[in-house]
Amino acid sequence: MERSELEDRVAALEERVRTLEDQAAVLRLVASWGPAVDTGGPDGAAAAGALWADDGVLQSDISRLEGPAAITEMVLSDGQEALIRQGSAHVQALPVVTVEGDHATATNYSRVYRLAGDGHEIWRVSANVWELRRTSAGWRVTRRTNHLIDGGPEARELLQRAYR
Amino acid sequence: MERSELEDRVAALEERVRTLEDQAAVLRLVASWGPAVDTGGPDGAAAAGALWADDGVLQSDISRLEGPAAITEMVLSDGQEALIRQGSAHVQALPVVTVEGDHATATNYSRVYRLAGDGHEIWRVSANVWELRRTSAGWRVTRRTNHLIDGGPEARELLQRAYR
Amino acid sequence: MERSELEDRVAALEERVRTLEDQAAVLRLVASWGPAVDTGGPDGAAAAGALWADDGVLQSDISRLEGPAAITEMVLSDGQEALIRQGSAHVQALPVVTVEGDHATATNYSRVYRLAGDGHEIWRVSANVWELRRTSAGWRVTRRTNHLIDGGPEARELLQRAYR
Numbered sequence: 392m393e394r395s396e397l398e399d400r401v402a403a404l405e406e407r408v409r410t411l412e413d414q415a416a417v418l419r420l421v422a423s424w425g426p427a428v429d430t431g432g433p434d435g436a437a438a439a440g441a442l443w444a445d446d447g448v449l450q451s452d453i454s455r456l457e458g459p460a461a462i463t464e465m466v467l468s469d470g471q472e473a474l475i476r477q478g479s480a481h482v483q484a485l486p487v488v489t490v491e492g493d494h495a496t497a498t499n500y501s502r503v504y505r506l507a508g509d510g511h512e513i514w515r516v517s518a519n520v521w522e523l524r525r526t527s528a529g530w531r532v533t534r535r536t537n538h539l540i541d542g543g544p545e546a547r548e549l550l551q552r553a554y555r
Numbered sequence: 556m557e558r559s560e561l562e563d564r565v566a567a568l569e570e571r572v573r574t575l576e577d578q579a580a581v582l583r584l585v586a587s588w589g590p591a592v593d594t595g596g597p598d599g600a601a602a603a604g605a606l607w608a609d610d611g612v613l614q615s616d617i618s619r620l621e622g623p624a625a626i627t628e629m630v631l632s633d634g635q636e637a638l639i640r641q642g643s644a645h646v647q648a649l650p651v652v653t654v655e656g657d658h659a660t661a662t663n664y665s666r667v668y669r670l671a672g673d674g675h676e677i678w679r680v681s682a683n684v685w686e687l688r689r690t691s692a693g694w695r696v697t698r699r700t701n702h703l704i705d706g707g708p709e710a711r712e713l714l715q716r717a718y719r
Numbered sequence: 720m721e722r723s724e725l726e727d728r729v730a731a732l733e734e735r736v737r738t739l740e741d742q743a744a745v746l747r748l749v750a751s752w753g754p755a756v757d758t759g760g761p762d763g764a765a766a767a768g769a770l771w772a773d774d775g776v777l778q779s780d781i782s783r784l785e786g787p788a789a790i791t792e793m794v795l796s797d798g799q800e801a802l803i804r805q806g807s808a809h810v811q812a813l814p815v816v817t818v819e820g821d822h823a824t825a826t827n828y829s830r831v832y833r834l835a836g837d838g839h840e841i842w843r844v845s846a847n848v849w850e851l852r853r854t855s856a857g858w859r860v861t862r863r864t865n866h867l868i869d870g871g872p873e874a875r876e877l878l879q880r881a882y883r
Binding site: 561564578648649650652663664677679682704705706710711714715717 | 725726729732733736739740743746747749750751753754755757758759762763766803804805806807808810811812813832834838839840841
Binding site: 397400401404407408411414484485486487488498499500502512513514515516518539540541542543546547548550551552553554555 | 561562565568569572575576579582583585586587589590591593594595598599602639640641642643644646647648649668670674675676677
């Protein structure tokens, strides 16, 4: 075998392994959101904000937040604090992840549960598109768009990102 | 180090990376099913069918569909369209994936939620075994067997595939 | 290129691929728990116990089990058998996995569903920290701590492991 052929194979492997690592990093980021917002307090709120890029946006059918500080503030709000004390679980389902260079998207379902009486009820089942960018500090969310699954076109348009 | 030893290590890495990529592809395929059937229309229906091999079967306790065209037709049916307009979410849980050469299986739970009144209700919690084959166009489902978790032996037999 | 440089790159790849394989093995182990306890019988009970290290502990707010034999016994108990016959699904959500050498942690949400009347109800939504150790037989659980999401500090402390 030529020396250069083996070098080419190693370079190809490095590229493939980097993509697998990127996919794993995106899964980890998406799975980290719930624990951060469901624990709250200064640490949880800071961890939730830190998932976002400086210009990152969290857009849902019920609110729009711009930048890590706004997200941290939301987690520290009275409303969120009350939800945490009630017993909340923001659970992300397995996403369809696509990595392209320094950009990635993850499309998935999410559910928010809250304790009500002696059991948990489902508060929201939503569709999500997470758009992410590789930064010098790792992957960060540039935009998460979230919409209640309500039979309307908005949630369906988000879900289409999984296969288009 | 002998030249051949390094070549052997590179060849072993190529095999291991291929298995990791196969596992990721199977996760992606399983996670794509819900978004396709919950968006529907010509694109969603085609995307749902395209996950199946030409001879692929979707067998559940409530229906049996053979081949991509039958699956596409099901997604376009009045019943499925009504479910989509009501607000449905077919959510796949993290599967146990086993890849062996050009074949793979994924065993998991799934839930179907639908909007009812002012919140989502759980319509079905099921057990699934996805059997897949590597084709020239990528991984495709050769058989998905789905059964309601109803305390009977059928669902339990499916779940046993996760550890047998 | 120096021979040694290529060797270094291959060695680095081997390390990275091993970490990816470890992460996949942890996901697989976590996803295997539900199928084992929801099928039960001698095989399911043995499979559930076999996920634990000899000194492994399953600690929850409702019970404490020490070692594989105690876990196997729990799965074979009348209470668990009744739950299985009723129709149960122990579903693990996507965890945040951290691998450090021969130790790993996985932090996630879990839900237990059971059939009630003509549909499934959510029995428990919990927080989990899975602590694992690499053994000669593969990854095994040394401790799983599980607590109902009830608004109290115990579940929140578990979830904090996802981002601390």
